[in-house]
Amino acid sequence: MARNEEKAQSMLNRFIAMKQEEKRKPKERRPYLASECRDLAEADRWRSEILREIGAKVAEIQNEGLGEHRLRDLNDEINKLLRERAHWERRIVELGGPNYARGAPRMTDLEGNIVDVPNPSGRGPGYRYFxxxxxxxxVRELFEKPPEAKRRRTRYDIYKRIDASYYGYRDDEDGVLERLEAPAEAEMREKAVAEWRRLESIRREAMKAVKSGEVATAGAPEAAAAAAAATEVLFEGEEDVVDEERRLEREREEREQSKESEFVAHVPLPDEKEIERMIVEKKKEELLSRYTSDVLQEEQKEAMAMLNVRR
Incomplete structure:
Protein backbone atom coordinates (compact mmCIF):
# COMPACT_ATOMS: atom_id res chain seq x y z
CA MET A 1 0.00 0.00 0.00
CA ALA A 2 1.42 3.33 -1.01
CA ARG A 3 2.23 5.94 1.59
CA ASN A 4 0.56 9.37 1.83
CA GLU A 5 3.51 11.18 0.26
CA GLU A 6 3.40 8.89 -2.78
CA LYS A 7 -0.34 9.39 -3.12
CA ALA A 8 0.07 13.18 -3.08
CA GLN A 9 2.69 12.98 -5.86
CA SER A 10 0.50 10.91 -8.19
CA MET A 11 -0.68 12.54 -11.44
CA LEU A 12 -4.40 12.32 -10.59
CA ASN A 13 -4.09 13.90 -7.15
CA ARG A 14 -1.93 16.73 -8.49
CA PHE A 15 -4.49 17.42 -11.21
CA ILE A 16 -7.37 17.52 -8.72
CA ALA A 17 -5.45 19.89 -6.41
CA MET A 18 -4.69 22.21 -9.35
CA LYS A 19 -8.36 22.39 -10.36
CA GLN A 20 -9.42 23.21 -6.80
CA GLU A 21 -6.80 25.99 -6.62
CA GLU A 22 -8.13 27.51 -9.83
CA LYS A 23 -11.69 27.59 -8.50
CA ARG A 24 -10.58 29.22 -5.23
CA LYS A 25 -10.56 33.01 -5.09
CA PRO A 26 -7.25 34.78 -4.69
CA LYS A 27 -6.28 35.32 -1.07
CA GLU A 28 -7.37 38.76 0.06
CA ARG A 29 -4.83 40.92 1.87
CA ARG A 30 -5.66 42.87 4.99
CA PRO A 31 -5.79 46.64 4.33
CA TYR A 32 -2.77 48.56 5.55
CA LEU A 33 -4.96 51.30 7.01
CA ALA A 34 -8.14 50.57 8.93
CA SER A 35 -9.70 53.73 7.53
CA GLU A 36 -9.75 52.15 4.04
CA CYS A 37 -12.38 49.60 5.16
CA ARG A 38 -15.98 50.66 4.63
CA ASP A 39 -17.79 47.50 5.71
CA LEU A 40 -18.46 46.66 9.36
CA ALA A 41 -18.41 42.89 8.75
CA GLU A 42 -15.05 43.13 6.98
CA ALA A 43 -13.60 45.21 9.79
CA ASP A 44 -14.80 42.67 12.33
CA ARG A 45 -13.28 39.86 10.24
CA TRP A 46 -9.88 41.60 10.06
CA ARG A 47 -9.97 42.17 13.82
CA SER A 48 -10.63 38.46 14.39
CA GLU A 49 -7.70 37.58 12.14
CA ILE A 50 -5.41 39.86 14.14
CA LEU A 51 -6.58 38.22 17.35
CA ARG A 52 -5.70 34.79 15.98
CA GLU A 53 -2.22 36.00 15.05
CA ILE A 54 -1.77 37.50 18.51
CA GLY A 55 -2.85 34.25 20.15
CA ALA A 56 -0.39 32.20 18.08
CA LYS A 57 2.53 34.52 18.89
CA VAL A 58 1.62 34.70 22.59
CA ALA A 59 1.63 30.89 22.72
CA GLU A 60 5.01 30.83 21.01
CA ILE A 61 6.59 33.43 23.31
CA GLN A 62 5.94 31.24 26.36
CA ASN A 63 8.93 29.08 25.38
CA GLU A 64 11.95 30.34 27.33
CA GLY A 65 14.37 28.37 25.15
CA LEU A 66 13.86 30.56 22.07
CA GLY A 67 16.66 32.91 23.06
CA GLU A 68 16.73 36.54 24.04
CA HIS A 69 16.72 37.99 20.51
CA ARG A 70 13.81 35.84 19.30
CA LEU A 71 11.79 36.64 22.43
CA ARG A 72 12.34 40.37 21.95
CA ASP A 73 11.32 40.15 18.26
CA LEU A 74 8.19 38.19 19.15
CA ASN A 75 7.29 40.71 21.85
CA ASP A 76 7.72 43.58 19.35
CA GLU A 77 5.49 41.79 16.83
CA ILE A 78 2.79 41.20 19.44
CA ASN A 79 2.82 44.87 20.46
CA LYS A 80 2.59 45.87 16.78
CA LEU A 81 -0.44 43.60 16.32
CA LEU A 82 -2.00 45.05 19.48
CA ARG A 83 -1.69 48.58 18.10
CA GLU A 84 -3.18 47.40 14.81
CA ARG A 85 -6.04 45.75 16.69
CA ALA A 86 -6.72 49.06 18.48
CA HIS A 87 -6.94 50.81 15.09
CA TRP A 88 -9.49 48.27 13.85
CA GLU A 89 -11.50 48.50 17.07
CA ARG A 90 -11.73 52.27 16.71
CA ARG A 91 -12.75 51.80 13.08
CA ILE A 92 -15.48 49.35 14.14
CA VAL A 93 -16.84 51.93 16.56
CA GLU A 94 -16.81 54.55 13.78
CA LEU A 95 -18.80 52.18 11.52
CA GLY A 96 -21.40 51.71 14.26
CA GLY A 97 -20.15 48.45 15.77
CA PRO A 98 -19.50 47.47 19.43
CA ASN A 99 -16.69 48.96 21.50
CA TYR A 100 -14.30 46.04 22.11
CA ALA A 101 -11.70 48.24 23.87
CA ARG A 102 -13.95 48.69 26.89
CA GLY A 103 -13.24 45.19 28.24
CA ALA A 104 -9.64 44.84 27.10
CA PRO A 105 -7.29 42.98 29.53
CA ARG A 106 -4.69 44.96 31.49
CA MET A 107 -0.99 44.28 31.95
CA THR A 108 0.05 41.84 34.69
CA ASP A 109 3.34 41.04 36.42
CA LEU A 110 5.03 37.65 36.93
CA GLU A 111 2.61 36.74 39.75
CA GLY A 112 -0.45 37.68 37.71
CA ASN A 113 -1.17 40.93 39.54
CA ILE A 114 -2.48 43.80 37.42
CA VAL A 115 0.07 46.61 37.06
CA ASP A 116 -0.11 49.97 35.40
CA VAL A 117 3.07 50.57 33.37
CA PRO A 118 2.29 53.28 30.82
CA ASN A 119 5.79 53.56 29.35
CA PRO A 120 8.16 51.05 30.95
CA SER A 121 10.85 50.81 28.27
CA GLY A 122 10.68 54.06 26.31
CA ARG A 123 9.25 52.31 23.24
CA GLY A 124 6.07 54.32 23.20
CA PRO A 125 3.00 54.45 25.41
CA GLY A 126 1.44 51.15 26.36
CA TYR A 127 4.32 48.81 25.48
CA ARG A 128 3.62 45.41 27.04
CA TYR A 129 5.62 42.25 27.77
CA PHE A 130 4.33 38.70 27.41
CA VAL A 139 12.57 43.75 32.09
CA ARG A 140 12.20 41.89 35.39
CA GLU A 141 13.19 45.07 37.25
CA LEU A 142 10.23 46.91 35.74
CA PHE A 143 7.79 44.62 37.53
CA GLU A 144 9.59 44.54 40.88
CA LYS A 145 8.16 46.83 43.51
CA PRO A 146 10.69 49.16 45.13
CA PRO A 147 11.40 48.30 48.76
CA GLU A 148 9.54 50.44 51.23
CA ALA A 149 11.79 52.84 53.05
CA LYS A 150 11.84 52.17 56.76
CA ARG A 151 10.44 55.25 58.41
CA ARG A 152 12.16 56.32 61.57
CA ARG A 153 9.87 56.53 64.56
CA THR A 154 9.32 60.00 65.90
CA ARG A 155 9.03 60.98 69.52
CA TYR A 156 5.26 61.22 69.08
CA ASP A 157 5.09 57.60 67.84
CA ILE A 158 7.15 56.41 70.81
CA TYR A 159 5.04 58.18 73.42
CA LYS A 160 1.82 57.16 71.69
CA ARG A 161 2.42 53.53 72.70
CA ILE A 162 3.16 54.35 76.34
CA ASP A 163 0.23 53.66 78.65
CA ALA A 164 -0.35 52.63 82.27
CA SER A 165 1.09 49.17 81.61
CA TYR A 166 4.45 50.72 80.68
CA TYR A 167 4.78 52.19 84.19
CA GLY A 168 3.65 48.97 85.88
CA TYR A 169 0.23 50.17 87.08
CA ARG A 170 -1.48 47.08 85.65
CA ASP A 171 0.90 44.43 86.97
CA ASP A 172 -1.61 43.27 89.58
CA GLU A 173 -4.51 42.83 87.15
CA ASP A 174 -3.38 39.46 85.79
CA GLY A 175 -2.97 37.96 89.29
CA VAL A 176 0.53 36.60 88.67
CA LEU A 177 2.28 39.06 90.99
CA GLU A 178 -0.32 38.47 93.69
CA ARG A 179 0.24 34.71 93.63
CA LEU A 180 4.02 35.17 93.82
CA GLU A 181 3.92 37.68 96.68
CA ALA A 182 1.19 36.00 98.73
CA PRO A 183 3.51 33.57 100.67
CA ALA A 184 6.04 36.31 101.51
CA GLU A 185 3.25 38.68 102.55
CA ALA A 186 1.69 36.06 104.82
CA GLU A 187 5.07 35.32 106.43
CA MET A 188 5.79 39.01 107.07
CA ARG A 189 2.30 39.48 108.56
CA GLU A 190 2.79 36.54 110.91
CA LYS A 191 6.15 37.91 112.07
CA ALA A 192 4.68 41.37 112.67
CA VAL A 193 1.71 39.95 114.62
CA ALA A 194 3.98 37.73 116.70
CA GLU A 195 6.28 40.66 117.52
CA TRP A 196 3.32 42.85 118.47
CA ARG A 197 1.89 40.14 120.75
CA ARG A 198 5.27 39.65 122.42
CA LEU A 199 5.69 43.36 123.10
CA GLU A 200 2.09 43.62 124.28
CA SER A 201 2.54 40.78 126.77
CA ILE A 202 5.79 42.32 128.07
CA ARG A 203 4.06 45.68 128.45
CA ARG A 204 1.22 44.12 130.46
CA GLU A 205 3.66 42.29 132.74
CA ALA A 206 5.67 45.47 133.27
CA MET A 207 2.57 47.47 134.09
CA LYS A 208 1.42 44.80 136.56
CA ALA A 209 4.84 44.83 138.24
CA VAL A 210 4.82 48.62 138.54
CA LYS A 211 1.28 48.71 139.96
CA SER A 212 1.94 45.91 142.50
CA GLY A 213 5.18 47.55 143.71
CA GLU A 214 7.34 44.49 143.25
CA VAL A 215 11.12 45.09 143.26
CA ALA A 216 13.45 42.77 141.35
CA THR A 217 16.49 41.48 143.17
CA ALA A 218 19.88 41.34 141.48
CA GLY A 219 20.18 37.61 141.91
CA ALA A 220 16.95 36.57 140.32
CA PRO A 221 17.41 35.95 136.57
CA GLU A 222 13.65 35.98 135.91
CA ALA A 223 13.28 39.41 137.48
CA ALA A 224 16.29 40.74 135.53
CA ALA A 225 14.76 39.52 132.24
CA ALA A 226 11.44 41.13 133.12
CA ALA A 227 13.19 44.39 134.00
CA ALA A 228 15.10 44.34 130.70
CA ALA A 229 11.86 43.71 128.77
CA ALA A 230 10.11 46.52 130.64
CA THR A 231 13.04 48.83 129.89
CA GLU A 232 12.77 47.92 126.20
CA VAL A 233 9.05 48.69 126.12
CA LEU A 234 9.42 51.92 128.07
CA PHE A 235 12.32 53.00 125.87
CA GLU A 236 10.19 52.51 122.75
CA GLY A 237 7.46 54.69 124.29
CA GLU A 238 9.97 57.33 125.33
CA GLU A 239 11.46 57.56 121.84
CA ASP A 240 8.27 59.09 120.43
CA VAL A 241 8.18 61.66 123.22
CA VAL A 242 11.83 62.56 122.70
CA ASP A 243 11.34 62.94 118.94
CA GLU A 244 8.35 65.24 119.50
CA GLU A 245 10.34 67.39 121.97
CA ARG A 246 13.25 67.63 119.57
CA ARG A 247 10.93 68.71 116.73
CA LEU A 248 9.33 71.42 118.90
CA GLU A 249 12.78 72.65 120.01
CA ARG A 250 13.94 72.80 116.39
CA GLU A 251 10.88 74.85 115.35
CA ARG A 252 11.45 77.23 118.27
CA GLU A 253 15.07 77.82 117.24
CA GLU A 254 14.02 78.45 113.62
CA ARG A 255 11.47 81.07 114.73
CA GLU A 256 14.09 82.83 116.88
CA GLN A 257 16.57 82.87 113.99
CA SER A 258 13.94 84.29 111.65
CA LYS A 259 13.17 87.07 114.11
CA GLU A 260 16.85 87.95 114.41
CA SER A 261 17.25 88.04 110.64
CA GLU A 262 14.40 90.56 110.12
CA PHE A 263 15.50 93.85 108.49
CA VAL A 264 15.16 97.00 110.56
CA ALA A 265 15.29 100.37 108.74
CA HIS A 266 16.88 103.16 110.82
CA VAL A 267 16.16 105.92 108.25
CA PRO A 268 12.78 107.07 106.91
CA LEU A 269 11.88 105.54 103.53
CA PRO A 270 9.64 107.22 100.92
CA ASP A 271 6.22 105.75 100.40
CA GLU A 272 4.66 104.81 97.04
CA LYS A 273 3.12 108.24 96.39
CA GLU A 274 6.46 109.99 97.01
CA ILE A 275 8.26 107.60 94.68
CA GLU A 276 5.59 108.14 91.98
CA ARG A 277 5.94 111.96 92.32
CA MET A 278 9.73 111.76 91.98
CA ILE A 279 9.39 109.62 88.82
CA VAL A 280 6.97 112.16 87.27
CA GLU A 281 9.37 115.02 88.08
CA LYS A 282 12.25 113.11 86.50
CA LYS A 283 10.24 112.51 83.30
CA LYS A 284 9.28 116.22 83.15
CA GLU A 285 12.92 117.23 83.37
CA GLU A 286 13.83 114.81 80.58
CA LEU A 287 11.08 116.21 78.33
CA LEU A 288 12.10 119.82 79.03
CA SER A 289 15.74 119.06 78.33
CA ARG A 290 14.74 117.46 75.02
CA TYR A 291 12.44 120.21 73.67
CA THR A 292 13.75 123.45 75.39
CA SER A 293 17.15 125.11 75.55
CA ASP A 294 19.30 125.57 78.63
CA VAL A 295 18.68 129.36 78.66
CA LEU A 296 14.90 128.89 78.82
CA GLN A 297 15.26 126.37 81.62
CA GLU A 298 17.44 128.78 83.64
CA GLU A 299 14.95 131.62 83.14
CA GLN A 300 12.09 129.39 84.19
CA LYS A 301 13.93 128.35 87.35
CA GLU A 302 14.71 132.00 88.25
CA ALA A 303 11.08 133.02 87.70
CA MET A 304 9.80 130.20 89.88
CA ALA A 305 12.36 131.09 92.57
CA MET A 306 11.29 134.72 92.55
CA LEU A 307 7.62 133.76 92.76
CA ASN A 308 8.42 131.14 95.40
CA VAL A 309 6.62 128.43 93.41
CA ARG A 310 7.35 124.81 94.11
CA ARG A 311 6.74 122.03 91.67
Missing amino acids: GAAKKLPG
Missing part, protein backbone atom coordinates in the same frame (compact mmCIF):
# COMPACT_ATOMS: atom_id res chain seq x y z
CA GLY A 131 5.38 35.23 28.55
CA ALA A 132 9.12 34.64 28.81
CA ALA A 133 9.83 38.24 27.75
CA LYS A 134 8.95 39.34 31.29
CA LYS A 135 12.00 37.45 32.59
CA LEU A 136 14.53 39.05 30.22
CA PRO A 137 17.40 41.12 31.64
CA GLY A 138 16.26 44.67 32.29
Whole structure:
Protein backbone atom coordinates (compact mmCIF):
# COMPACT_ATOMS: atom_id res chain seq x y z
CA MET A 1 0.00 0.00 0.00
CA ALA A 2 1.42 3.33 -1.01
CA ARG A 3 2.23 5.94 1.59
CA ASN A 4 0.56 9.37 1.83
CA GLU A 5 3.51 11.18 0.26
CA GLU A 6 3.40 8.89 -2.78
CA LYS A 7 -0.34 9.39 -3.12
CA ALA A 8 0.07 13.18 -3.08
CA GLN A 9 2.69 12.98 -5.86
CA SER A 10 0.50 10.91 -8.19
CA MET A 11 -0.68 12.54 -11.44
CA LEU A 12 -4.40 12.32 -10.59
CA ASN A 13 -4.09 13.90 -7.15
CA ARG A 14 -1.93 16.73 -8.49
CA PHE A 15 -4.49 17.42 -11.21
CA ILE A 16 -7.37 17.52 -8.72
CA ALA A 17 -5.45 19.89 -6.41
CA MET A 18 -4.69 22.21 -9.35
CA LYS A 19 -8.36 22.39 -10.36
CA GLN A 20 -9.42 23.21 -6.80
CA GLU A 21 -6.80 25.99 -6.62
CA GLU A 22 -8.13 27.51 -9.83
CA LYS A 23 -11.69 27.59 -8.50
CA ARG A 24 -10.58 29.22 -5.23
CA LYS A 25 -10.56 33.01 -5.09
CA PRO A 26 -7.25 34.78 -4.69
CA LYS A 27 -6.28 35.32 -1.07
CA GLU A 28 -7.37 38.76 0.06
CA ARG A 29 -4.83 40.92 1.87
CA ARG A 30 -5.66 42.87 4.99
CA PRO A 31 -5.79 46.64 4.33
CA TYR A 32 -2.77 48.56 5.55
CA LEU A 33 -4.96 51.30 7.01
CA ALA A 34 -8.14 50.57 8.93
CA SER A 35 -9.70 53.73 7.53
CA GLU A 36 -9.75 52.15 4.04
CA CYS A 37 -12.38 49.60 5.16
CA ARG A 38 -15.98 50.66 4.63
CA ASP A 39 -17.79 47.50 5.71
CA LEU A 40 -18.46 46.66 9.36
CA ALA A 41 -18.41 42.89 8.75
CA GLU A 42 -15.05 43.13 6.98
CA ALA A 43 -13.60 45.21 9.79
CA ASP A 44 -14.80 42.67 12.33
CA ARG A 45 -13.28 39.86 10.24
CA TRP A 46 -9.88 41.60 10.06
CA ARG A 47 -9.97 42.17 13.82
CA SER A 48 -10.63 38.46 14.39
CA GLU A 49 -7.70 37.58 12.14
CA ILE A 50 -5.41 39.86 14.14
CA LEU A 51 -6.58 38.22 17.35
CA ARG A 52 -5.70 34.79 15.98
CA GLU A 53 -2.22 36.00 15.05
CA ILE A 54 -1.77 37.50 18.51
CA GLY A 55 -2.85 34.25 20.15
CA ALA A 56 -0.39 32.20 18.08
CA LYS A 57 2.53 34.52 18.89
CA VAL A 58 1.62 34.70 22.59
CA ALA A 59 1.63 30.89 22.72
CA GLU A 60 5.01 30.83 21.01
CA ILE A 61 6.59 33.43 23.31
CA GLN A 62 5.94 31.24 26.36
CA ASN A 63 8.93 29.08 25.38
CA GLU A 64 11.95 30.34 27.33
CA GLY A 65 14.37 28.37 25.15
CA LEU A 66 13.86 30.56 22.07
CA GLY A 67 16.66 32.91 23.06
CA GLU A 68 16.73 36.54 24.04
CA HIS A 69 16.72 37.99 20.51
CA ARG A 70 13.81 35.84 19.30
CA LEU A 71 11.79 36.64 22.43
CA ARG A 72 12.34 40.37 21.95
CA ASP A 73 11.32 40.15 18.26
CA LEU A 74 8.19 38.19 19.15
CA ASN A 75 7.29 40.71 21.85
CA ASP A 76 7.72 43.58 19.35
CA GLU A 77 5.49 41.79 16.83
CA ILE A 78 2.79 41.20 19.44
CA ASN A 79 2.82 44.87 20.46
CA LYS A 80 2.59 45.87 16.78
CA LEU A 81 -0.44 43.60 16.32
CA LEU A 82 -2.00 45.05 19.48
CA ARG A 83 -1.69 48.58 18.10
CA GLU A 84 -3.18 47.40 14.81
CA ARG A 85 -6.04 45.75 16.69
CA ALA A 86 -6.72 49.06 18.48
CA HIS A 87 -6.94 50.81 15.09
CA TRP A 88 -9.49 48.27 13.85
CA GLU A 89 -11.50 48.50 17.07
CA ARG A 90 -11.73 52.27 16.71
CA ARG A 91 -12.75 51.80 13.08
CA ILE A 92 -15.48 49.35 14.14
CA VAL A 93 -16.84 51.93 16.56
CA GLU A 94 -16.81 54.55 13.78
CA LEU A 95 -18.80 52.18 11.52
CA GLY A 96 -21.40 51.71 14.26
CA GLY A 97 -20.15 48.45 15.77
CA PRO A 98 -19.50 47.47 19.43
CA ASN A 99 -16.69 48.96 21.50
CA TYR A 100 -14.30 46.04 22.11
CA ALA A 101 -11.70 48.24 23.87
CA ARG A 102 -13.95 48.69 26.89
CA GLY A 103 -13.24 45.19 28.24
CA ALA A 104 -9.64 44.84 27.10
CA PRO A 105 -7.29 42.98 29.53
CA ARG A 106 -4.69 44.96 31.49
CA MET A 107 -0.99 44.28 31.95
CA THR A 108 0.05 41.84 34.69
CA ASP A 109 3.34 41.04 36.42
CA LEU A 110 5.03 37.65 36.93
CA GLU A 111 2.61 36.74 39.75
CA GLY A 112 -0.45 37.68 37.71
CA ASN A 113 -1.17 40.93 39.54
CA ILE A 114 -2.48 43.80 37.42
CA VAL A 115 0.07 46.61 37.06
CA ASP A 116 -0.11 49.97 35.40
CA VAL A 117 3.07 50.57 33.37
CA PRO A 118 2.29 53.28 30.82
CA ASN A 119 5.79 53.56 29.35
CA PRO A 120 8.16 51.05 30.95
CA SER A 121 10.85 50.81 28.27
CA GLY A 122 10.68 54.06 26.31
CA ARG A 123 9.25 52.31 23.24
CA GLY A 124 6.07 54.32 23.20
CA PRO A 125 3.00 54.45 25.41
CA GLY A 126 1.44 51.15 26.36
CA TYR A 127 4.32 48.81 25.48
CA ARG A 128 3.62 45.41 27.04
CA TYR A 129 5.62 42.25 27.77
CA PHE A 130 4.33 38.70 27.41
CA GLY A 131 5.38 35.23 28.55
CA ALA A 132 9.12 34.64 28.81
CA ALA A 133 9.83 38.24 27.75
CA LYS A 134 8.95 39.34 31.29
CA LYS A 135 12.00 37.45 32.59
CA LEU A 136 14.53 39.05 30.22
CA PRO A 137 17.40 41.12 31.64
CA GLY A 138 16.26 44.67 32.29
CA VAL A 139 12.57 43.75 32.09
CA ARG A 140 12.20 41.89 35.39
CA GLU A 141 13.19 45.07 37.25
CA LEU A 142 10.23 46.91 35.74
CA PHE A 143 7.79 44.62 37.53
CA GLU A 144 9.59 44.54 40.88
CA LYS A 145 8.16 46.83 43.51
CA PRO A 146 10.69 49.16 45.13
CA PRO A 147 11.40 48.30 48.76
CA GLU A 148 9.54 50.44 51.23
CA ALA A 149 11.79 52.84 53.05
CA LYS A 150 11.84 52.17 56.76
CA ARG A 151 10.44 55.25 58.41
CA ARG A 152 12.16 56.32 61.57
CA ARG A 153 9.87 56.53 64.56
CA THR A 154 9.32 60.00 65.90
CA ARG A 155 9.03 60.98 69.52
CA TYR A 156 5.26 61.22 69.08
CA ASP A 157 5.09 57.60 67.84
CA ILE A 158 7.15 56.41 70.81
CA TYR A 159 5.04 58.18 73.42
CA LYS A 160 1.82 57.16 71.69
CA ARG A 161 2.42 53.53 72.70
CA ILE A 162 3.16 54.35 76.34
CA ASP A 163 0.23 53.66 78.65
CA ALA A 164 -0.35 52.63 82.27
CA SER A 165 1.09 49.17 81.61
CA TYR A 166 4.45 50.72 80.68
CA TYR A 167 4.78 52.19 84.19
CA GLY A 168 3.65 48.97 85.88
CA TYR A 169 0.23 50.17 87.08
CA ARG A 170 -1.48 47.08 85.65
CA ASP A 171 0.90 44.43 86.97
CA ASP A 172 -1.61 43.27 89.58
CA GLU A 173 -4.51 42.83 87.15
CA ASP A 174 -3.38 39.46 85.79
CA GLY A 175 -2.97 37.96 89.29
CA VAL A 176 0.53 36.60 88.67
CA LEU A 177 2.28 39.06 90.99
CA GLU A 178 -0.32 38.47 93.69
CA ARG A 179 0.24 34.71 93.63
CA LEU A 180 4.02 35.17 93.82
CA GLU A 181 3.92 37.68 96.68
CA ALA A 182 1.19 36.00 98.73
CA PRO A 183 3.51 33.57 100.67
CA ALA A 184 6.04 36.31 101.51
CA GLU A 185 3.25 38.68 102.55
CA ALA A 186 1.69 36.06 104.82
CA GLU A 187 5.07 35.32 106.43
CA MET A 188 5.79 39.01 107.07
CA ARG A 189 2.30 39.48 108.56
CA GLU A 190 2.79 36.54 110.91
CA LYS A 191 6.15 37.91 112.07
CA ALA A 192 4.68 41.37 112.67
CA VAL A 193 1.71 39.95 114.62
CA ALA A 194 3.98 37.73 116.70
CA GLU A 195 6.28 40.66 117.52
CA TRP A 196 3.32 42.85 118.47
CA ARG A 197 1.89 40.14 120.75
CA ARG A 198 5.27 39.65 122.42
CA LEU A 199 5.69 43.36 123.10
CA GLU A 200 2.09 43.62 124.28
CA SER A 201 2.54 40.78 126.77
CA ILE A 202 5.79 42.32 128.07
CA ARG A 203 4.06 45.68 128.45
CA ARG A 204 1.22 44.12 130.46
CA GLU A 205 3.66 42.29 132.74
CA ALA A 206 5.67 45.47 133.27
CA MET A 207 2.57 47.47 134.09
CA LYS A 208 1.42 44.80 136.56
CA ALA A 209 4.84 44.83 138.24
CA VAL A 210 4.82 48.62 138.54
CA LYS A 211 1.28 48.71 139.96
CA SER A 212 1.94 45.91 142.50
CA GLY A 213 5.18 47.55 143.71
CA GLU A 214 7.34 44.49 143.25
CA VAL A 215 11.12 45.09 143.26
CA ALA A 216 13.45 42.77 141.35
CA THR A 217 16.49 41.48 143.17
CA ALA A 218 19.88 41.34 141.48
CA GLY A 219 20.18 37.61 141.91
CA ALA A 220 16.95 36.57 140.32
CA PRO A 221 17.41 35.95 136.57
CA GLU A 222 13.65 35.98 135.91
CA ALA A 223 13.28 39.41 137.48
CA ALA A 224 16.29 40.74 135.53
CA ALA A 225 14.76 39.52 132.24
CA ALA A 226 11.44 41.13 133.12
CA ALA A 227 13.19 44.39 134.00
CA ALA A 228 15.10 44.34 130.70
CA ALA A 229 11.86 43.71 128.77
CA ALA A 230 10.11 46.52 130.64
CA THR A 231 13.04 48.83 129.89
CA GLU A 232 12.77 47.92 126.20
CA VAL A 233 9.05 48.69 126.12
CA LEU A 234 9.42 51.92 128.07
CA PHE A 235 12.32 53.00 125.87
CA GLU A 236 10.19 52.51 122.75
CA GLY A 237 7.46 54.69 124.29
CA GLU A 238 9.97 57.33 125.33
CA GLU A 239 11.46 57.56 121.84
CA ASP A 240 8.27 59.09 120.43
CA VAL A 241 8.18 61.66 123.22
CA VAL A 242 11.83 62.56 122.70
CA ASP A 243 11.34 62.94 118.94
CA GLU A 244 8.35 65.24 119.50
CA GLU A 245 10.34 67.39 121.97
CA ARG A 246 13.25 67.63 119.57
CA ARG A 247 10.93 68.71 116.73
CA LEU A 248 9.33 71.42 118.90
CA GLU A 249 12.78 72.65 120.01
CA ARG A 250 13.94 72.80 116.39
CA GLU A 251 10.88 74.85 115.35
CA ARG A 252 11.45 77.23 118.27
CA GLU A 253 15.07 77.82 117.24
CA GLU A 254 14.02 78.45 113.62
CA ARG A 255 11.47 81.07 114.73
CA GLU A 256 14.09 82.83 116.88
CA GLN A 257 16.57 82.87 113.99
CA SER A 258 13.94 84.29 111.65
CA LYS A 259 13.17 87.07 114.11
CA GLU A 260 16.85 87.95 114.41
CA SER A 261 17.25 88.04 110.64
CA GLU A 262 14.40 90.56 110.12
CA PHE A 263 15.50 93.85 108.49
CA VAL A 264 15.16 97.00 110.56
CA ALA A 265 15.29 100.37 108.74
CA HIS A 266 16.88 103.16 110.82
CA VAL A 267 16.16 105.92 108.25
CA PRO A 268 12.78 107.07 106.91
CA LEU A 269 11.88 105.54 103.53
CA PRO A 270 9.64 107.22 100.92
CA ASP A 271 6.22 105.75 100.40
CA GLU A 272 4.66 104.81 97.04
CA LYS A 273 3.12 108.24 96.39
CA GLU A 274 6.46 109.99 97.01
CA ILE A 275 8.26 107.60 94.68
CA GLU A 276 5.59 108.14 91.98
CA ARG A 277 5.94 111.96 92.32
CA MET A 278 9.73 111.76 91.98
CA ILE A 279 9.39 109.62 88.82
CA VAL A 280 6.97 112.16 87.27
CA GLU A 281 9.37 115.02 88.08
CA LYS A 282 12.25 113.11 86.50
CA LYS A 283 10.24 112.51 83.30
CA LYS A 284 9.28 116.22 83.15
CA GLU A 285 12.92 117.23 83.37
CA GLU A 286 13.83 114.81 80.58
CA LEU A 287 11.08 116.21 78.33
CA LEU A 288 12.10 119.82 79.03
CA SER A 289 15.74 119.06 78.33
CA ARG A 290 14.74 117.46 75.02
CA TYR A 291 12.44 120.21 73.67
CA THR A 292 13.75 123.45 75.39
CA SER A 293 17.15 125.11 75.55
CA ASP A 294 19.30 125.57 78.63
CA VAL A 295 18.68 129.36 78.66
CA LEU A 296 14.90 128.89 78.82
CA GLN A 297 15.26 126.37 81.62
CA GLU A 298 17.44 128.78 83.64
CA GLU A 299 14.95 131.62 83.14
CA GLN A 300 12.09 129.39 84.19
CA LYS A 301 13.93 128.35 87.35
CA GLU A 302 14.71 132.00 88.25
CA ALA A 303 11.08 133.02 87.70
CA MET A 304 9.80 130.20 89.88
CA ALA A 305 12.36 131.09 92.57
CA MET A 306 11.29 134.72 92.55
CA LEU A 307 7.62 133.76 92.76
CA ASN A 308 8.42 131.14 95.40
CA VAL A 309 6.62 128.43 93.41
CA ARG A 310 7.35 124.81 94.11
CA ARG A 311 6.74 122.03 91.67
